[in-house]
Amino acid sequence: QDNGKGKGKGKDNNPGNGNNEDVYDYIVVGSGPGGSPIAVNLAKAGYSVLLLEAGDDQSADIGTQIINIGRNSPANRWDFYVRQYSDETQQRRNNHLTWRRGDGTLWVGNGADAPADATPVGVYYPRGATLGGSSIINAGVTVLPSKETWDSIGRLTGDSSWNGDAIRTLFQRIENNHYVPPGTPGHGFNGYLDINGNDGDVYARSPGITEVFKSMLTSIGDDPANTLSHITRDINNPSPSRDQSQGLYGLPFHANETWGRVSARSLILNTLAEKQPNGSPKYPLTLKTQSLATKVILETRPNKKPVAKGIEYLEGPSLYSADPRHNPSSTGIKRTARARKEVILSAGVFNTPQLLQLSGIGPAADLQALNIPVVVNLPGVGRNLQDNQEFPVVGVAKNEFPFIEIPVPEDPQCNFGIPPDPCVDAWLQGQGPYSRAASNTNAFLLKTSYTVDNNHDILVFSIANFAFRGYWDFAANVSIPADPLGVFGLSVVKINPQNKAGTVKLRSNNPQDTPLINFELFGDVPGAETDLNALAEAVAWGRRVFSGVAGPDIGPMRTTEPPCAGQGSVCVEGDKQWAKDQSFGHHATSTAAIGADDDPLAVLDSKFRVRGVEGLRVVDGSAFPGVPGAFPVLSTFLISEKASEDVLADA
Ligand SMILES: Cc1cc2nc3c(=O)[nH]c(=O)nc-3n(C[C@H](O)[C@H](O)[C@H](O)COP(=O)(O)OP(=O)(O)OC[C@H]3O[C@@H](n4cnc5c(N)ncnc54)[C@H](O)[C@@H]3O)c2cc1C
Structure with missing residues (x-):
């Protein structure tokens, strides 16, 4: 023994x-x-x-x-389907709710558009x-x-x-x-x-994309001429003022030198x-x-x-x-x-x-x-149970002009890893597009007036030609219209969310069953209003950034999501409702x-x-x-x- x-x-x-x-x-x-x-x-x-x-x-x-x-x-992965709210009406306002139809197929969309034979399954939430x-x-x-x-x-x-x-x-x-x-x-x-950071060359090859970053810097009184130097700044630096200061940074990833x-x-x-x-x-x-x-x-x-x-x-x-x-x-x-x-x-x-x-x-x-x-x-x-709440503020370039990167001449055409993909062959030699940083490797740190600890409370990462609206089953029929050319997503992420109302309860005593998961987002608890207010302020900032974008073909850009006919404070309540309806999480x-x-x-x-x-x-x-x-x-x-x-x- x-x-x-x-x-x-x-x-x-x-x-x-x-x-x-x-x-x-x-x-x-x-x-x-x-x-x-x-x-x-x-x-x-x-x-x-x-x-x-x-x-x-x-x-x-x-x-x-x-x-x-x-x-x-x-x-x-494991596929979980979660509630974001106990309130069924609020739950059904999500544009990415998954439903099961009478014939067993999945459908994704909100309750207003749901087919008559569909019953809600939940908001799709993958885990590795x-x-x-x-x-x-x-x-x-x-x-x-x-x-x-x-x-x-x-x-x-x-x-x-x-x-x-x-x-x-x-x-x-x-x-x-x-x-x-x-x-x-x-x-x-x-x-x-291994932690790798971004590559300033990607942005130097993307004059349209950098116009949006210039507008971000202008929004906080910084010099837009700093865009290319700030976009590779180290977000994990040990400076005592890092947590309080706003601004543009590079985003690091757990990846090696060639982005493995x-x-x-x-x-x-x-x-x-x-x-x-x-x-x-x-x-x-x-x-x-x-x-x-x-x-x-x-x-x-x-x-x-x-x-x-x-x-x-x-x-x-x-x-x-x-x-x-x-x-x-x-x-x-x-x-x-x-x-x-x-x-x-x-x-x-x-x-x-x-x-x-x-x-x-x-x-x-x-x-x-x-x-x-x-x-x-x-x-x-x-x-x-808590989560970072996230959704994109979506802008569209003037005349729907696509954001472009100047291509690297010797680059092959990639195929998302599906064979035959010459970019995989190049990556195995430590070369090609997969071995370099992508263009979503940026972060803008914002401090709203709703910060609870004087630290920045919103992180925004930007993706050109795409708006990241969350997750849903690839096999599902999705009722969301395609984005126009010239779309740009400012993904706003609430740092240190205050709402702590979510729960994970057993559905049954069978260990092979999934539990019942309810995030109870922005619930009736202290802090929920703080989260919503901060997100609404971040949306207002995003609108200002888009309308301040210059460039003959690109700016000013118009904000399409959250939708709002007016300007400034007119939009605040609508933006808060949008944050309630369309926030998603994966953290x-x-x-x-x-x-x-x-x-x-x-x-x-x-x-x-x-x-x-x-x-x-x-x-x-x-x-x-x-x-x-x-x-x-x-x-x-x-x-x-x-x-x-x-x-x-x-x-
Ligand atoms: C799609 C997605 C994107 C994300 N992006 C980012 C990002 O960019 N940056 C970031 O910081 N975070 C991100 N996250 C979150 C981050 O990856 C997680 O917070 C982190 O991995 C959590 O680590 P963990 O060890 O707690 O759990 P997990 O990484 O989930 O690991 C739990 C493991 O336990 C295993 N397991 C579960 N139950 C059992 C059981 N009963 N018996 C045996 N094994 C079991 C699971 O199979 C799994 O392998 C993302 C998450 C997802 C899903």
Whole structure:
């Protein structure tokens, strides 16, 4: 029997015991940016680690390797359909609501246009469900949130290890920067997370696009002549004034020098590839894909907290019902794995609270209603769901003149990664368009009068010839008219949203079912009005930018979305309604949040420990008290690094 103090014991695999049961020091569930770094760090410290991942390894898909293709295929994602509102009338105002028609086909559009035989399914919300999690299907934008994001967790919990300077040090440890000169303060150059920045040449070749940026700079009293120098500015710079100042920056991505996607998957595969001189694995890390965790094994003890002892899981392909390849008759092979030390849940913002609740940890009444024995009544599990709200302010160039980039003469014609694609062949040689930054690699930081902490509260990224309105199933029939030539999308993203009213509740006690997800956007809670006001102010700014665009063929541009016949304050109420109707998100966080000791809704303490249980932590996007900045992926890698130190300190 193990005394729990051993290190580097390796796996006690006992195939003869008939229980299909393995024993490890630690079990980590989920291989995204939350789970992978901690699994690797614990294994590198000599502990045996089992990493369970429900999806499979899609490394062979070239679309997952090249960030400029960014394909998300049915093999690497789970399809969730969510509510944004409990109010059905408001829910149906969304132009991208998915409906199912009488013949079973999907239709996308709002309630006013819906066919008579259609019933609403929800707003489509994809998540990465593959080795590497959502870091395989995301856009890859890699932005460090404000220093205040981290300092505020320190104040909330009284744990001074949470502070912006300490997190910057972790960032420098994991970063392998490719866009600032080596040695630049605040950055790292030897870590596992390659981060690449944009390429000023792309914008130098795009005179029409730069006209819009010039108007942005003019809007804040900056000199438009600075456009080409500011568009490559480092948004992750360590300047103390970074978080408060407005302006134009380049947008970095988790990508290597030739824009290959570097992700949680690369970290795992590179670690597994390291060998001892005799050819055996260098680190005691075991990866099991196609393994859907269904329950934390909790041992109850008299007069003591229950303790996590392992995981029950189902082995088999596509077992979760959100998997587009799921076959409802597949129930998998039931297995268990035991942990000598701890179980760490990193299954993501929807699945971690689902797993906790399936294990009897959550709001007691909700669990009892589904006949799940309550082990710990923890009312905050699946509450506090938040997201960055996002939608484009859409402009159209004068005379619908298309925005152009001056082509690079030797470039082949690309085919989005679908063979034959000569750009893939060029990329494999480190050349061609896929090996360079794209033209959506810019950010404008705005500080509205509704900022709650004097930091900028809106990030705007710009896309020429396209307006990014969210996600919907590719196979669905979409009732939205095509955009005219000369379209330009200013995607406004609400940083640090204040609304915390969303929920993830169990639909059933079947672990293969998806939970019920409701963002309750702009709900009747403190802060919701702040979010709406900030977004409306950002829209008014966008209108001013478009009407200020010069250039003989391009400006002034007209704003087509949000629609408004008037100008200025006339539009504010309409813009707020538009934000309610058309906001979408893909940065959900905070459903098992760190919180203060006296907060009944706190799920975790400041060391990621699940309250009321021993040997169980949550390390993923669920753990943040609030959405970290405008983009959560880098912050999720960073909290996994922080949690690794906390777990090792207790090991
Ligand atoms: C389309 C899209 C675009 C995005 N773009 C950006 C961006 O540009 N920048 C940015 O900062 N963020 C972006 N994000 C968000 C970012 O990628 C996520 O916030 C981040 O990946 C969250 O990490 P995580 O570890 O919490 O969860 P995830 O990355 O979701 O990983 C969770 C993993 O757990 C696995 N899992 C779940 N349940 C189980 C179970 N029961 N058993 C076993 N395994 C399980 C899943 O298969 C998955 O692999 C985007 C997300 C999406 C979906």
